[in-house]
Amino acid sequence: MTVFLFALGAGAVMAGCGGNEAALGEQARGLKCVDDSNVCISQRKIVYDSYMADKSRAWVKHPAGPHEYASGVRLMAFNKKRAELSCDELAHAKAEADRGPASLKSGANSGLTPAQIARAGMLAREVSRDLGREFARRCR
Template identity: 80%
Template sequence: MNHFEYAPHTRKSNTAMALLLATFAAAGCAGNEAALGDPARGLKCVDDSNVCISQRKMVYDSYMSDPTRAWVKHPAGPHEYASGVRLMAFSRKRKELNCNELAHGKAEADRGPYALSGGAYVGLTTGQIARAAMLAREVSRELAQEIARRCR
């Protein structure tokens, strides 16, 4: 059951994504304002309900089709890290991002585990927090490799 069909096809990424999706499946929709029509609804929707899956996919698809990549510079909070949408977008787009965008994405991924441990994660389970932090570390590694390969 792959909800991010455009995700990179690496063993570690697939494992991280499977764990993240398993968390969403077990999480439920408690305290999720995303279903109420928040403009960034897919970024704050962290469960595996059909509504949240659809919202996350819409945001992800909009990122993939945005030729300006304006989303790269938008700030991310704990729920955005937990949803995985931005991190998966950075991972998928890494070969297309310029060096500044890669650096911004890596900095965002590096902040993920700290943002999730600062107490601003109301409504997230410890499992969601742990898996989002794991995904952030994986994406940070991928972006670091891309930076090392292309940016001097």
């Protein structure tokens, strides 16, 4: 699934990594960078790795928009960390994953391609299912 994360934007031609994003930090660029360029793949990996290393998991409750869903970084991090998340964090992560498909559709005018929207929606539904199972197993 990690390969899916970094290939999520494969085939898309989008300028999600340039322009006014230059002033943002690495994480903001990585979360909004959804094309298949080496730069975007590298930026997404940096963000993902920082999430995996963050013991406080402060990123869990940060808001996500269409590009954050399309990048797949947060969803993949939620899925990878699901066994470590508290019940509150699991509930928050599942709610975010559940909002993914609707957020992506509302972001259709934000430059995302139909293929990016479809792939990210599929990932959001899969992650929501996995988080729901973990929540049901541990947080009754």
